Amino acid sequence: MPTRKKKPKLAVFKFASCDGCQLSLLDCEDELLVLADAVRIASFAEASSRVLRGPYDISLVEGSITTPHDAERIREVRAQSRVLVTIGACATAGGVQALRNFRDVKEFARIVYARPEYIDTLATSTPIANHVKVDYELRGCPIDKRQLLAVLSALLSDRKPSIASHSVCVQCKLRGNVCVMVAHGTPCLGPVTHAGCGALCPTYHRGCYGCFGPAETTNTGGLEWALVAAGASHEDIARTYATFNAAAPPFRRAQEEQLVQIRPKEGRRG
Amino acid sequence: MARTIKVNYLARVEGEGALTIRFKGDKPSAVELRIFEPPRFFEAFLRGRAYLEVPDIVARICGICPVAYQMSACHAIEDALGIRTDGTLRALRRLLYCGEWIESHGLHVFMLHAPDFLGYEDAIAMAKDHREWVTRGLGIKKAGNAIVAALGGREIHPINVKVGGFYRVPTRTELSVLLPALETALGDAEMCLDWAAQFEFPAFERDYEYVALRHADEYPFCEGRIVSNKGLDIDLHAYEEHFAELQVPHSTALHSVVRGRSDYQCGPLARFNLNFDRLGERARDAAERVEFVPPCRNVYKSLLARMVEIIQAFDEAIRIIHGYAPPDAPAIAVTPRMATGHGCTEAPRGMLWHKYTLDETGLVEDARIVPPTSQNQKCIEQDLWQLAPTLAAMPHAAATRRAEQAVRNFDPCISCSTHFLRLAIERED
Ligand code: SF4
Ligand code: SF4
Ligand code: SF4
Numbered sequence: 293m294p295t296r297k298k299k300p301k302l303a304v305f306k307f308a309s310c311d312g313c314q315l316s317l318l319d320c321e322d323e324l325l326v327l328a329d330a331v332r333i334a335s336f337a338e339a340s341s342r343v344l345r346g347p348y349d350i351s352l353v354e355g356s357i358t359t360p361h362d363a364e365r366i367r368e369v370r371a372q373s374r375v376l377v378t379i380g381a382c383a384t385a386g387g388v389q390a391l392r393n394f395r396d397v398k399e400f401a402r403i404v405y406a407r408p409e410y411i412d413t414l415a416t417s418t419p420i421a422n423h424v425k426v427d428y429e430l431r432g433c434p435i436d437k438r439q440l441l442a443v444l445s446a447l448l449s450d451r452k453p454s455i456a457s458h459s460v461c462v463q464c465k466l467r468g469n470v471c472v473m474v475a476h477g478t479p480c481l482g483p484v485t486h487a488g489c490g491a492l493c494p495t496y497h498r499g500c501y502g503c504f505g506p507a508e509t510t511n512t513g514g515l516e517w518a519l520v521a522a523g524a525s526h527e528d529i530a531r532t533y534a535t536f537n538a539a540a541p542p543f544r545r546a547q548e549e550q551l552v553q554i555r556p557k558e559g560r561r562g
Numbered sequence: 563m564a565r566t567i568k569v570n571y572l573a574r575v576e577g578e579g580a581l582t583i584r585f586k587g588d589k590p591s592a593v594e595l596r597i598f599e600p601p602r603f604f605e606a607f608l609r610g611r612a613y614l615e616v617p618d619i620v621a622r623i624c625g626i627c628p629v630a631y632q633m634s635a636c637h638a639i640e641d642a643l644g645i646r647t648d649g650t651l652r653a654l655r656r657l658l659y660c661g662e663w664i665e666s667h668g669l670h671v672f673m674l675h676a677p678d679f680l681g682y683e684d685a686i687a688m689a690k691d692h693r694e695w696v697t698r699g700l701g702i703k704k705a706g707n708a709i710v711a712a713l714g715g716r717e718i719h720p721i722n723v724k725v726g727g728f729y730r731v732p733t734r735t736e737l738s739v740l741l742p743a744l745e746t747a748l749g750d751a752e753m754c755l756d757w758a759a760q761f762e763f764p765a766f767e768r769d770y771e772y773v774a775l776r777h778a779d780e781y782p783f784c785e786g787r788i789v790s791n792k793g794l795d796i797d798l799h800a801y802e803e804h805f806a807e808l809q810v811p812h813s814t815a816l817h818s819v820v821r822g823r824s825d826y827q828c829g830p831l832a833r834f835n836l837n838f839d840r841l842g843e844r845a846r847d848a849a850e851r852v853e854f855v856p857p858c859r860n861v862y863k864s865l866l867a868r869m870v871e872i873i874q875a876f877d878e879a880i881r882i883i884h885g886y887a888p889p890d891a892p893a894i895a896v897t898p899r900m901a902t903g904h905g906c907t908e909a910p911r912g913m914l915w916h917k918y919t920l921d922e923t924g925l926v927e928d929a930r931i932v933p934p935t936s937q938n939q940k941c942i943e944q945d946l947w948q949l950a951p952t953l954a955a956m957p958h959a960a961a962t963r964r965a966e967q968a969v970r971n972f973d974p975c976i977s978c979s980t981h982f983l984r985l986a987i988e989r990e991d
Contacts, residue, residue: 308602312625312718318669319717321704325696328686339673340684341966358602388622391607434625434718492715496722497892498729501618503719531612536622 300349303335305369307355307362308389312434313380314354320437346372350447356382356417370424378420381433381536385505389417390539431486433503433536456487457508460500464491479524484510505537512546526550567962590950593943608929613639621719629662630909632723633784638916639725642903643896650889651727657882658713659783660875664706666910667868670973672699675865678967679761698750705747727893737883748876752848755869759852767859772832775908781840784907798906801915818937825940828912830867845874861971898924909934911973938972
């Protein structure tokens, strides 16, 4: 017998982030009011003063964990959420803030603030999955709003969302782009970067800089010769991996592989 | 009797902040706009990066106004490298910026601020009674986003902005297909200004120091001198001599002041007051029709200034597209050199000042960024001090809503106000 179901509750939570991924939801101008009819927006501080109590059917989590307080808060969010979806590179890989993981954060705070004792911060920026169980991950800095809508509509109709895991190269070829690396010698991380953006950068005649993070299977060693042939130095390659997914393990490793090749030279110099 | 207005998590602003106003009797004893957005160390991350990477990295300071960060960074680096984008490339940058102003102002006016004036907790609740206005607002926002996506590749963190110009310039068709939607949205924006002008604006005035860029013959986007209604008129290279930043215990953002004076306001109302004569005919006529003319000292009317700027941005975007022919090259060639450069552009929320020092290979040695919300933070608190006696006489719930509305007047972007790498100056010189 069909029972009248209550509308599912959708919540959006923010941790350390630029707000860009949650803005993607408000950027769905054509779908926003329809979506608002299909769910109860229970908590979305950027858009609404209303806060309904949990539990929540779907929680979207943006941002990384960078303070002791946030490390606690994410546990509460998890406890209140049936399905937890992390949105964006900050939440899935620690984001650009994870660059601090390789440096001395106390030093940063000292240079930044005259009174560092006012500032409460962790030495690392870590992805949500390091702290709690995550059900689905949406990649990208920012996420692609069409992917977000596809995942939401799957979850709302009790389907398992399917998220492509191949590389940007595959999307680039599907789009019929001329390869910027082959044709113009422009370094491109497309072969090792997770699909999702529709190969945006090559379409605009520039190389991919990896904002969707590593693809499921990556051969960063194999890409190296092509990048070097395209004119990139080891320093350049290392920096390119050290951006918005710097702490994602394959990119982290790829960066170290490059740094190892620079260091001996520096040793000789010094 | 002591009473405290407390908002533990400010809603409908970008980023994380809280507000506390404490009273002793009817007199306020403390006003704190607390920013607890975790500190984000962008200026530190920029050290050692190549100049071409800077626009992509600084975009991630703020998802709402990435173009502003990219523009200020490009202009500062180009200043250091001794190049200037002119002609069509300059026009395309203005076009991109028009898109961001429309998108960001549209978001704020229709989704974040109008619900305050009409008594709703969000735009979705407001849509139940005012669906046609929310739909128009979403259409306006969408048209702005379409400009940014066409030119920048995507709405948030565009990938097509480059020091010296762009990676690829659009074809004529890629831009001209936008025109019908822009024309419609421009008409809608004029109607929306008439609608918003009828809102009930709380009677509240203060003798602000307004600060904005001013250009010889344009409404300011990327260039101009920094001027104020209290006599400031400086080159942007002299910014640090005239402005100071102070650290306060309750915030991870720094407070800005004009040296020797105090708080100031930047943003749409400041631009409107200082540059009314630089508006195009269409925007000026619309403003005059609803009798919204400078000087305006009621900060609640910043909502109207945003609407006027939306009209201005649509009008200008349409003009740029009509006159567009692709340039020969998408970017000016650049040779790195050791130098320091400054850039200041008008982000939707106000002046955004950048300074970079590069080494001879084009790597960043030092970066400094002053975003608009930290410039406005002290001004917001000063507004609340002055508003406090009125709040004390109101029922608690209404007083809380009014206080939040006053904060939202500034469309504060808390995410981008917390990333400083600089010794804070504790006392003003
Ligand atoms: S992943 Fe990128 S766009 Fe998303 S919140 Fe983080 S910095 Fe912003
Ligand atoms: S341009 Fe980049 S993403 Fe496209 S095919 Fe070539 S390497 Fe792959
Ligand atoms: S091509 Fe690469 S850098 Fe560009 S948007 Fe796609 S994933 Fe991000």
